[in-house]
Amino acid sequence: MTAPLLEIDNLRVSFPTHTGRVEVVKGLSFTLGRERLGIVGESGSGKSMTGRAILRLVRSPGRQVADRMVFDGIDLQAQSERAMRALRGARISMIMQDPKFSLNPVMTVGAQIAEALRVQERLPHRAVRARVLEMLEAVRIHNPERVARLYPHEVSGGMGQRVMIAMMLIPRPDLLIADEPTSALDVSVQAQVLDLIDELVRENGMGLILISHDLGLVSRYCDRIVVMNAGEVVESCVASELNNATHPYTRGLIAAQPRMEETRDELPVLDRSAWSGT
Amino acid sequence: MGLATEGLNLRRIGGSIRGLGGFAVVTALTFLGLLAVTFFIGRVVPIDPVLAVVGDRATQAQYDAARVAMGLDRPLVVQFFSYVGEVLRGDLGQSITTNRPVAEDLARVFPATLEMATLGILIGVLLGVPTGVWAASHQGSWIDQVIRVFALMGYSVPAFWLGLVGLAVFYAGLGWVAGPGRLDIFYEGLVPTRTGLMLVDSALVGDWQVFFNALDHLALPATILGFFSLAYIARMTRSFMLDQLGQEYITTARVKGVPEWRVIWGHAFKPIRVPLITVIGLSYAGLLEGSVMIETVFSWPGIGNYLTQALLNADMNAVLGATLVIGSVFILINKISDVLYRVLDPRSR
Incomplete structure (x- = not known):
């Protein structure tokens, strides 16, 4: 294996409350190559904040610290805000959850995709346009010329998310963070969108961090899995080994998944006394 | 195609x-x-x-x-x-106060108010919008606090008081601006009346002495009117901006590596133009009604003064005429806002 793409050691993200600072990520560590890593956990487990912290986008008054946060040989913590901006989008990008809220309502889809390219590269107008149309085709939009002129409220959720993918991949980043990319979509289009992300990530040899609360989905699309609970990693394993997980939290999550062929009347509830803390 | x-x-x-x-x-x-x-x-x-x-x-x-x-x-x-x-038929009747046709009176007093209100709203918009955006993008900082106190002052200080203090300080005390009225007596009647707007009329005939004298007279009342609309516009801009800056698409823009000033002006500011137009339009319409306080303090022959005099004298033709003018102003400004909404917000097309 070559040098890792991303190394994170002891990442902590905290927010002030009136009872003192509360840590939402408590000492997260992992190493990522050009592979697909899944981060799973329930709501509030700190998985989304991890994604934002990698981009150094935890907004004040939130605070992030880490012993080590290195991306492709670049110490992310030592970078100026300006240097971080050159990395964001261009080298590390993030697909957001819900295209209804994560696209600017008063800019055309084409303009928003073009902007992602333009902030990173100075290109003539025609070249930008050509790349935007090419990218829209790459995300399986059949009528790119027409779609580029639409506003976000004029496209469906699935199409909005494909626009999002096009926007985040157009500067050809090395690492893509997908923060619950399908949880706002209909089940019928979820697989299409994930297949698309998977295919583009493989084609371009990128690293992927897929953040989700869906164990099954993550084990299908990822090589390795990190399970988070209350800001801590409780389990880290190869995706295919997930069924052999040892931590009671992970075991509890697996047990709570409904199966096609089963006849259980009730799904088991997580027994939180099995592990410390919460 | x-x-x-x-x-x-x-x-x-x-x-x-x-x-x-x-x-x-x-x-x-x-x-x-x-x-x-x-x-x-x-x-x-x-x-x-x-x-x-x-x-x-x-x-x-x-x-x-x-x-x-x-x-x-x-x-x-x-x-x-x-x-x-x-x-x-275009006949608004006779005024019993001035003994002249009401239409003629209005053609004289409305431009005086229009000139002052337009200058006032320009000050309010050009300073108020950036101030509000600035306060929102530096939320919680000392600068934000200063702007908030300043905006609160614009809400609570009475106009006539600010007018009198302004005259005492900048006219009587420092002599920086001209006193009440639209022109010094010496300059009155020098330029032919075409639009009734002193600045425009004097510029049309190229009489710059009259132009600058008119500007000198306008400066203080227009600034005071401007201060009130500035305070209101800045407060509203700040709250609209805070609302937008908390949205997901702002994070999206930051993820793309968009510089902060463009996140603010290119992304967050765009959707707030529509509610801002409503705020600005209503402020402008309010100013065009004529601020009776300011017009009285500055002996400004505007529509606010005219309407008040007419009311006190039961001069109904004049009251009705002035009401018509103010009503038209509101309808016109609403219509312009409507058109601008459609231009600026793709969701309303």
Whole structure:
């Protein structure tokens, strides 16, 4: 294996409350190559904040610290805000959850995709346009010329998310963070969108961090899995080994998944006394 | 493609014409309602317009003659419709205060208010919007606090007080600006009246001395009006911006590596233009009503002063005329806002 793409050691993200600072990520560590890593956990487990912290986008008054946060040989913590901006989008990008809220309502889809390219590269107008149309085709939009002129409220959720993918991949980043990319979509289009992300990530040899609360989905699309609970990693394993997980939290999550062929009347509830803390 | 676009354009134009027709009907009804309400309120207030004309030492015969001459002996409804008929012919009647046609009076006083209000709203928008955006993008900082206190002052300080203090300090004390009135006596009547706007009229004939004297007189009252609209516009801008800066698409822009100033002006500011237009339009309309306080303190011959005098003298023709003008201003500004909404917000098309 070559040098890792991303190394994170002891990442902590905290927010002030009136009872003192509360840590939402408590000492997260992992190493990522050009592979697909899944981060799973329930709501509030700190998985989304991890994604934002990698981009150094935890907004004040939130605070992030880490012993080590290195991306492709670049110490992310030592970078100026300006240097971080050159990395964001261009080298590390993030697909957001819900295209209804994560696209600017008063800019055309084409303009928003073009902007992602333009902030990173100075290109003539025609070249930008050509790349935007090419990218829209790459995300399986059949009528790119027409779609580029639409506003976000004029496209469906699935199409909005494909626009999002096009926007985040157009500067050809090395690492893509997908923060619950399908949880706002209909089940019928979820697989299409994930297949698309998977295919583009493989084609371009990128690293992927897929953040989700869906164990099954993550084990299908990822090589390795990190399970988070209350800001801590409780389990880290190869995706295919997930069924052999040892931590009671992970075991509890697996047990709570409904199966096609089963006849259980009730799904088991997580027994939180099995592990410390919460 | 060409044909399809043309078809679309034709349909748009068709829609606009229908829209225009609807607008005309709605406007006409609004005016009729406005006139009716003002007219009937004017007739039931316990001030006798006949007495205002003939004076309290007139005989009963003189009084009755004047009453018939003014048409006040007819039923109210008849009076109302004959008034509407006159208005439609462009005749707003005589003012009993100035003894001149109301239309002529309005043509004289409205431009004075228009000039001051326009300068005031320009100050309010050009300073208020950036101030509000700045406060929002530095939320919680000391600068934000200063801006908030300043904006609160604009809410709580009375206009006449600020006017008097302004005159005492900048006119009487420091001598930086000219005093009350629209021009120094020396300059009055030097330039022909075309628009009634001193700045425009003097610029049209190239008389820059008059121009700068008019500007000198405008500076203080317009700044004070501007301060009030600035305070309001800045407060509203700040809260609209805070709302947008908390949205997900702002994070998206930051993820793309967009510089912060472009996140603010290129992303967050765009959607707030629509509510801002409403705020600015209403502020402007409010200023065009004429600030009676400011006009009184600065002896400004504007519509606020005119309307107040007319009310005190039961000069109903003048009151109705001025109300019509103010009503038209509101309707016009609303219509302009409507058009701008459609230009600026793709969701409303």
